[in-house]
Amino acid sequence: MDQQLKKIDQNLFGRDKLDWLRQYRPFENGIPVDDTIARIVRVICPEQLNKAFMNWVNEVRVETGKPQIAIDGKTLRHSYDGDKQTALHSITAWSKDAGLVLAQLKSSGKKNENASVLDLLDTLNIKGALISADAMNSQKKIVEKICSENADYVLCIKNNHKQLRDEIAAYFHKVERDNPAWIACNEQTDSGHGRIEVRRCQQLRISEWISEAQHWKGIRSVIKIERERHLKDKEVSTETQYYISSLDIDPAAVNQAIRAHWEVENKVHWVLDVTFKEDDSRIRKEDGAENVGVIRRFCLNMARLHPKKASMRSKLKMAGWADEFRAELIFG
Numbered sequence: 140m141d142q143q144l145k146k147i148d149q150n151l152f153g154r155d156k157l158d159w160l161r162q163y164r165p166f167e168n169g170i171p172v173d174d175t176i177a178r179i180v181r182v183i184c185p186e187q188l189n190k191a192f193m194n195w196v197n198e199v200r201v202e203t204g205k206p207q208i209a210i211d212g213k214t215l216r217h218s219y220d221g222d223k224q225t226a227l228h229s230i231t232a233w234s235k236d237a238g239l240v241l242a243q244l245k246s247s248g249k250k251n252e253n254a255s256v257l258d259l260l261d262t263l264n265i266k267g268a269l270i271s272a273d274a275m276n277s278q279k280k281i282v283e284k285i286c287s288e289n290a291d292y293v294l295c296i297k298n299n300h301k302q303l304r305d306e307i308a309a310y311f312h313k314v315e316r317d318n319p320a321w322i323a324c325n326e327q328t329d330s331g332h333g334r335i336e337v338r339r340c341q342q343l344r345i346s347e348w349i350s351e352a353q354h355w356k357g358i359r360s361v362i363k364i365e366r367e368r369h370l371k372d373k374e375v376s377t378e379t380q381y382y383i384s385s386l387d388i389d390p391a392a393v394n395q396a397i398r399a400h401w402e403v404e405n406k407v408h409w410v411l412d413v414t415f416k417e418d419d420s421r422i423r424k425e426d427g428a429e430n431v432g433v434i435r436r437f438c439l440n441m442a443r444l445h446p447k448k449a450s451m452r453s454k455l456k457m458a459g460w461a462d463e464f465r466a467e468l469i470f471g
Contacts, residue, residue, distance in 0.1 A: 150170060150172070150173065157169065157170060159462050159465075177424075177427065180434075181426055181427040183430050185245065185429045185430055188430055188433050189433055193241065193262060196240070196241050200237045200239060205268065205291070206235070206236045207234070207235040207236060207268065207396055208234055208265060208269070208271070209235060209271045209399070209403040210230065210232050210233075210259065210270065210271070210272045210276060210403075211231055211273060211403045212229065212231070212252050213228070213229055213411075214228045228252070229244060229245055229432060230243070230244045230252060230256055231243050231403060231408070231436075233403040235399045235402055238406070238443050239440045240407060240436040240439060240440055241263060242262055243432060243436055245429050252276065253275075253281065256276050256281055257281060257284055260285065261284075265288045265290040266288055266289045266290060267289065267290065268290045268291070269292070269293065270285050270291070270292045270293075271397070271399075272292075272295070272400075273400075274294075274297035275299070277294035277295055277296055277300065277383070279356070282294070282355055282357065282358075285385075286357040286385065291386055292357070292383075292384060292385050293382055293386065293393060293396050295381075296383055297381075300351070303349070303352075303355075306350065306351055306352075307381045307383075308363075310343065311341065311343065311363050311381075322341045322343055323341070323342045323389075324342075324390055325390035326338070326339050326394075327398065333370065333371040334368055334369060336367070336368050337366070338366050338394055339365040339367075340363070340364055340391075340393055340394035341390065342363075342389075342390045343362075345361060352383075358384070360383075360386060360393075361381065361382070361384075362382040362383070362384060362390075363379065363380075364379070364380045364381075364382065364394070364397055365378070366378045366379075366380075410439060410451055411435060411436075411439065414451050414455065415435050417435060441468045442455065442458075444471075445467060445468055447464075454468070
C-alpha cells in the first residue's frame with residue numbers, strides 16, 4: 140500500500156507541476172507513468188552516473204587545509220531480490236570539510252568491501268587529504284594505496300588485527316607506567332541528545348617495541364581513545380579503542396578527526412534512512428537500486444549546499460511545494 144501511495148504522489152506531483160517542468164523540457168506527451176520512469180532508471184549505466192556525480196561534486200567542492208575524507212559502507216536492507224545476501228552494499232566517501240558525499244561505489248558485499256574501497260580511492264583525488272575508516276577497512280593494501288597518493292590516514296584497529304591491537308595496548312600500558320611524560324594528551328567533551336561524551340586521546344610516536352608496525356606503510360603514531368558516556372539516567376559507559384596513523388604527534392587534531400569520522404553515519408547514512416527512507420525502498424531490479432542511491436546522494440548534496448538554515452526534512456518539503464526554492468536547489 141505504501142509503495143502504491145508513493146507512485147500516486149509522484150504522478151500527482153508531475154501533473155501538478157507540469158508547467159514548471161516545461162520550463163526545462165517540452166514534455167509533449169505529458170508526464171510519463173511510473174513504470175516508464177522505472178525502466179529508464181534501471182537501464183542507466185551506474186558507472187557513468189557515478190562519474191557524472193563525482194564530476195559535479197568536484198566542481199562545487201572547495202578544499203581548504205587538509206581535507207578529511209571518511210569512508211564507510213552501508214547496506215540497503217530491502218534491495219535484495221529473493222536472497223537477502225543479494226542486498227546492495229555500497230561504499231560512501233564523505234568530505235567532512237565540505238559536508239558533501241564525494242562518491243558512492245557498489246560493493247559485492249561486506250566481505251568484499253576492502254576491494255571496493257581500493258577502487259573508490261582510485262576514483263578520488265586524495266592527495267594531501269586525511270583518510271579515516273572503520274576497523275573493517277584498516278588493511279595494509281588500503282594503507283599502501285593512501286600513502287602512494289601522498290595522503291594521510293587514521294584507522295581503527297580491532298581484533299581483526301589482534302596482534303597489532305594487543306601490542307599497541309601493551310605499549311601504552313608500559314609507557315603510562317614507566318614514562319608517562321612521553322604521552323601527548325587531549326580531552327574533548329560533547330553533549331547532545333540527552334548525553335555527555337568525554338573523549339580522552341593519548342598519542343605516542345611509533346616504536347620498535349611494536350613489531351607489527353613494520354607491516355604498515357607510513358605509520359608514525361599510535362593512538363588510544365577512551366570514551367566516557369554519561370546518560371540522562373546517570374548511567375556511565377566506557378569504551379577504549381586503538382588507532383594507527385601516518386600523522387605526527389598532534390592529539391587535539393587526531394581526537395577531532397576520529398570524532399569527525401562518524402559524521403558519515405550521522406549526516407549521511409542516518410539522514411538517508413530516516414529522511415529519504417532509503418532502507419524502506421523496494422527498488423531491486425537490474426541497476427535500479429544503485430542508480431537511485433546515487434540520485435539520493437545528488438539530492439542530499441544539493442540540499443546541504445543551499446544556504447537556508449533549515450533541517451534536511453524541511454528543505455525537502457519546501458522543494459515539493461515551492462517552485463522557486465526547488466529551482467534554487469537544483470540549479471543553484
